[in-house]
Amino acid sequence: xxxxxxxxxxxxxxxxxxxxxxxxxxxxxxxxxxxxxxxxxxxxxxxxxxxxxxxxxxxxxxxxxxxxxxxxxxxxxxxxxxxxxxxxxxxxxxxxxxxxxxxxxxxxxxxxxxxxxxxxxxxxxxxxxxxxxxxxxxxxxxxxxxxxxxxxxxxxxxxxxxxxxxxxxxxxxxxxxxxxxxxxxxxxxxxxxxxxxxxxxxxxxxxxxxxxxxxxxxxxxxxxxxxxxxxxxxxxxxxxxxxxxxxxxxxxxxxxxxxxxxxxxxxxxxxxxxxxxxxxxxxxxxxxxxxxxxxxxxxxxxxxxxxxxxxxxxxxxxxxxxxxxxxxxxxxxxxxxxxxxxxxxxxxxxxxxxxxxxxxxxxxxxxxxxxxxxxxxxxxxxxxxxxxxxxxxxxxxxxxxxxxxxxxxx
Amino acid sequence: xxxxxxxxxxxxxxxxxxxxxxxxxxxxxxxxxxxxxxxxxxxxxxxxxxxxxxxxxxxxxxxxxxxxxxxxxxxxxxxxxxxxxxxxxxxxxxxxxxxxxxxxxxxxxxxxxxxxxxxxxxxxxxxxxxxxxxxxxxxxxxxxxxxxxxxxxxxxxxxxxxxxxxxxxxxxxxxxxxxxxxxxxxxxxxxxxxxxxxxxxxxxxxxxxxxxxxxxxxxxxxxx
Numbered sequence: 001x002x003x004x005x006x007x008x009x010x011x012x013x014x015x016x017x018x019x020x021x022x023x024x025x026x027x028x029x030x031x032x033x034x035x036x037x038x039x040x041x042x043x044x045x046x047x048x049x050x051x052x053x054x055x056x057x058x059x060x061x062x063x064x065x066x067x068x069x070x071x072x073x074x075x076x077x078x079x080x081x082x083x084x085x086x087x088x089x090x091x092x093x094x095x096x097x098x099x100x101x102x103x104x105x106x107x108x109x110x111x112x113x114x115x116x117x118x119x120x121x122x123x124x125x126x127x128x129x130x131x132x133x134x135x136x137x138x139x140x141x142x143x144x145x146x147x148x149x150x151x152x153x154x155x156x157x158x159x160x161x162x163x164x165x166x167x168x169x170x171x172x173x174x175x176x177x178x179x180x181x182x183x184x185x186x187x188x189x190x191x192x193x194x195x196x197x198x199x200x201x202x203x204x205x206x207x208x209x210x211x212x213x214x215x216x217x218x219x220x221x222x223x224x225x226x227x228x229x230x231x232x233x234x235x236x237x238x239x240x241x242x243x244x245x246x247x248x249x250x251x252x253x254x255x256x257x258x259x260x261x262x263x264x265x266x267x268x269x270x271x272x273x274x275x276x277x278x279x280x281x282x283x284x285x286x287x288x289x290x291x292x293x294x295x296x297x298x299x300x301x302x303x304x305x306x307x308x309x310x311x312x313x314x315x316x317x318x319x320x321x322x323x324x325x326x327x328x329x330x331x332x333x334x335x336x337x338x339x340x341x342x343x344x345x346x347x348x349x350x351x352x353x354x355x356x357x358x359x360x361x362x363x364x365x366x367x368x369x370x371x372x373x374x375x376x377x378x379x380x381x382x383x384x385x386x387x388x389x390x391x392x393x394x395x396x397x398x399x400x401x402x403x404x405x406x407x408x409x410x
Numbered sequence: 411x412x413x414x415x416x417x418x419x420x421x422x423x424x425x426x427x428x429x430x431x432x433x434x435x436x437x438x439x440x441x442x443x444x445x446x447x448x449x450x451x452x453x454x455x456x457x458x459x460x461x462x463x464x465x466x467x468x469x470x471x472x473x474x475x476x477x478x479x480x481x482x483x484x485x486x487x488x489x490x491x492x493x494x495x496x497x498x499x500x501x502x503x504x505x506x507x508x509x510x511x512x513x514x515x516x517x518x519x520x521x522x523x524x525x526x527x528x529x530x531x532x533x534x535x536x537x538x539x540x541x542x543x544x545x546x547x548x549x550x551x552x553x554x555x556x557x558x559x560x561x562x563x564x565x566x567x568x569x570x571x572x573x574x575x576x577x578x579x580x581x582x583x584x585x586x587x588x589x590x591x592x593x594x595x596x597x598x599x600x601x602x603x604x605x606x607x608x609x610x611x612x613x614x615x616x617x618x619x620x621x622x623x624x625x626x627x628x629x630x631x632x633x634x
Binding site: 011013014295301305306307308398402404406 | 460463465466467485486489490492493494496498500504505506507508509517518520521522566
């Protein structure tokens with residue numbers, strides 16, 4: 001078998017330009033695939049990071065009968081959250097926690113209104129769980145004041161010092177409206193925050209809602225990736241207290257489902273690379289078979305079996321695939337490496353318009369990640385395709401009589 | 411008797427047009443013969459040689475090779491017969507261009523899969539010496555003259571000591587000096603090794619040296 005490989009190898013080296021061109025097409029596809037898979041991974045990573053750092057924390061503790069559709073319903077409030085906090089303080093894996101209240105409302109600037117999410121925070125503890133305050137670009141949180149997402153403020157033509165009205169459905173199910181001063185602007189890399197959120201002091205919210213309770217406690221653990229390790233103990237500790245534990249994965253399940261759908265894009269890309277490889281290699285191998293018809297005749301006359309000759313051509317296709325893979329992986333790694341360091345400014349790419357929803361919780365510079373599973377899939381698929389694509393042209397040689405091949409004029 | 415051909419017929423078809431290349435050919439070849447199938451161009455010499463060598467098929471008739479009837483043999487069986495029984499020498503040499511002279515010559519032995527690498531090397535070097543190509547083993551075919559390429563082709567045919575060598579117009583592409591030299595080489599191999607040679611030719615020189623002439627015209631044996 002070794003001599004069949006050697007003949008295949010020498011044939012590949014014989015038409016260097018053609019081998020290089022076919023391999024390069026495959027390399028280009030693999031390079032783009034590695035880069036795209038890396039970028040999607042980077043978008044996913046950044047999105048999860050933003051979700052955890054701005055919206056969900058690692059865990060949320062809510063009422064056992066919490067209803068997301070009516071967040072300010074009386075049953076959604078945690079009646080004994082101070083007691084729960086005492087338990088949380090004893091857990092070594094919990095680094096910090098804070099109380100929050102989140103509900104939907106309408107923001108009115110006196111001329112128009114828009115739906116928003118109100119996030120009522122405890123300013124003393126917020127920074128220990130979330131990184132929100134790092135992105136306040138103007139002003140800050142004051143009594144009876146609100147921090148608005150930058151895009152929201154721009155769309156509603158609100159600047160610091162302006163008054164806005166927030167209308168919401170209170171615990172009794174009737175509509176209330178409060179007047180707030182715009183005291184700060186936040187420009188976070190999370191479009192949810194920037195485009196449709198306002199922050200207010202939780203004590204103000206409790207005052208407006210006439211309650212001393214909160215709707216959720218948000219936790220930060222030693223490592224959010226270990227949430228499955230911590231969750232059973234957390235659930236056990238809070239058992240019988242009318243509370244329910246939500247991990248960040250559960251809280252982001254809609255987004256995760258979208259992310260998984262998007263990962264199918266990578267699958268499509270792999271399919272197109274396979275098509276490119278098939279067309280390129282079949283074309284090259286058909287030319288190779290046609291040009292070597294006399295040689296095939298000679299090899300058959302010398303006693304080579306159809307299987308031997310097919311093996312030579314399959315080796316040729318496989319070697320082209322291997323060359324394409326090596327170059328493509330190297331180029332893909334280099335390209336992706338650049339973007340893992342410098343990233344892509346997604347907002348700049350969208351012409352500075354942060355209102356455009358790209359389907360990810362990302363804004364600003366997003367750095368690429370490494371999707372090694374996708375790289376491995378690309379290698380396996382392209383090698384398989386290289387062999388499969390050369391099998392068809394190689395099989396054409398078996399139908400030819402040796403004398404018929406030898407009669408070919410070349 | 412090494413080979414017996416009975417009532418062989420062959421027609422080439424191109425669309426609706428058919429051309430009968432061989433008409434009811436019958437002949438036999440004994441071991442150690444140095445024979446030439448001669449006749450004008452288009453008479454069917456090469457077709458007959460190809461069918462005898464199992465690289466083409468006949469429409470009807472029977473071929474017995476060493477008593478083995480070739481009828482009904484599949485592609486793998488025919489490849490095995492070609493590997494074990496025949497050596498081929500072609501007018502246009504038909505060397506594998508990516509392989510060196512040495513590699514071209516060793517290829518039939520590699521295909522036999524019965525000899526180890528050390529023996530293969532010994533045998534190849536021996537044949538290279540016999541055909542006068544010492545020192546040229548590392549050259550690719552395109553780096554050799556026509557005469558040298560044909561010597562490589564002869565060495566490739568001889569290296570496995572086949573029962574029969576079929577040579578299709580082996581001197582047609584060579585000048586007369588080279589042609590004679592090649593012919594004398596094959597004659598020496600026939601005498602020394604006892605290898606059966608069957609030529610297809612219209613070269614007078616080969617016809618002069620052949621011990622038997624089989625003359626065919628319009629696909630029919632005229633005399634032998």
